[in-house]
Amino acid sequence: MRMILLGPPGAGKGTQAKMLLEKLAIPQISTGDILRAAVKDGTPMGLEAKSFMDSGGLVPDSVVIGIIRDRIQDEDCSKGYILDGFPRTIAQAEALDTMLSELGSGIDAVVSLQADEEELVRRLTGRRTCRSCGFGFHVMFKPPKAEGVCDECGGELYQRDDDQETAIRERLSVYGEQTQPLIDYYRGKGTLKEVDGLGEIQEIQGRILGAIGTA
Ligand code: AP5
Ligand code: MG
Numbered sequence: 553m554r555m556i557l558l559g560p561p562g563a564g565k566g567t568q569a570k571m572l573l574e575k576l577a578i579p580q581i582s583t584g585d586i587l588r589a590a591v592k593d594g595t596p597m598g599l600e601a602k603s604f605m606d607s608g609g610l611v612p613d614s615v616v617i618g619i620i621r622d623r624i625q626d627e628d629c630s631k632g633y634i635l636d637g638f639p640r641t642i643a644q645a646e647a648l649d650t651m652l653s654e655l656g657s658g659i660d661a662v663v664s665l666q667a668d669e670e671e672l673v674r675r676l677t678g679r680r681t682c683r684s685c686g687f688g689f690h691v692m693f694k695p696p697k698a699e700g701v702c703d704e705c706g707g708e709l710y711q712r713d714d715d716q717e718t719a720i721r722e723r724l725s726v727y728g729e730q731t732q733p734l735i736d737y738y739r740g741k742g743t744l745k746e747v748d749g750l751g752e753i754q755e756i757q758g759r760i761l762g763a764i765g766t767a
Contacts, residue, residue, distance in 0.1 A: 559665035562672035608722030
């Protein structure tokens with residue numbers, strides 16, 4: 553199964569992908585996570601990406617397309633993968649189509665997760681992420697057992713630099729302008745599955761599995 557999780561910041565792409573990868577036994581490929589790791593390691597790509605990410609803008613298409621081109625050819629992607637946060641522009645979607653047709657494959661399902669703006673802002677301002685394993689929490693909706701400590705691995709929880717309200721509003725506006733058009737793009741290809749992203753995390757997982765036909 554090669555699938556795309558599409559949705560605005562805070563829609564639950566990362567939360568749902570981390571649950572799906574266990575059920576489907578395929579990796580999650582999050583361009584946001586890969587870019588944050590590059591920023592943390594201070595690589596040339598990380599240095600280039602940081603200012604775009606902190607302000608809530610998009611990193612140039614050429615950078616993220618290069619990341620995906622390399623990653624999807626790794627051995628662990630042979631049975632499929634969950635793309636989380638890629639593609640995010642029409643140019644990225646077209647590049648992905650070209651890449652996949654060259655590799656003789658294609659996307660099986662595009663799950664579009666939706667939630668209203670005030671809910672997205674509530675989710676993002678309260679998000680905490682584990683520095684060690686990347687597991688996600690929320691101070692109110694999914695609190696860790698001990699404040700500041702990851703339930704999964706005992707790592708330290710941190711707040712992302714772009715989870716400040718000004719950057720959040722910019723990310724939402726960039727989503728509307730550059731990423732939302734992908735909904736029509738994939739609807740036109742017949743691969744779009746629209747899933748309500750409001751409600752309990754487990755309930756949404758069930759909706760996604762139902763939409764992709766593995767419930
Ligand atoms: P990225 O890391 O992909 O961020 P994003 O798209 O803004 O999405 P988020 O990770 O913020 O949200 P999510 O949908 O994963 O929500 P989550 O599950 O964590 O990208 C960051 C930046 O990198 C971009 O701004 C850009 O600069 C750059 N970038 C990345 N990809 C790029 C690309 N392709 N092209 C160009 N630039 C790119 O959930 C959020 C919170 O809500 C959590 O606390 C969670 O616990 C909670 N939550 C989840 N579900 C529920 C629920 N049902 N009820 C209550 N709370 C919930
Ligand atoms: Mg995410």
